[in-house]
Amino acid sequence: MQAEELLGSVGMASLTVRPLDTGVAQGINDLPVLAANSALNVIESACSAAIAEFLGTGETSFTIGAAIQMRGAVSIGGEVRALVKATEYGENILTFECEIHQDQRTIAVAQVQRRLVDRVSFMARSAAENLPRANAAS
Secondary structure, three states: OOHHHHOOOEEEEEEEOOHHHEHHHHOOOOOOEEOHHHHHHHHHHHHHHHHHHHOOOOEEEEEEEEEEEEOOOOEOOOEEEEEEEEEEEEOOEEEEEEEEEEOOEEEEEEEEEEEEEEHHHHHHHHHHHHHHHHHHHO
């Protein structure tokens, strides 16, 4: 994969707000509206969609940082759409500028950073890092 391919790529995802997507269900607050972490989930889906066609066999990405600002509320049953665009790339980290809309209304804006990795190498390192803890717990 080439960095030039990734820059400017766009992705979309949508979500119909369910009871489990709200702050009440997640124990965050007492508001039955879309919770920020559920908003981030739909944004992450859009980020994955934006680069899926550019990833080679065995390549994947995962979120290493995110900053989200909620600008509106969406009740249960409301549908939101996330739109993301890859804007920066360096040191295997891809940055996305993100928005969530309900119809014409902006619900949230965010910036997300995702690290690009080889899946097998990443999982092997992760397993090796957790091995001492697993043995110590026995």
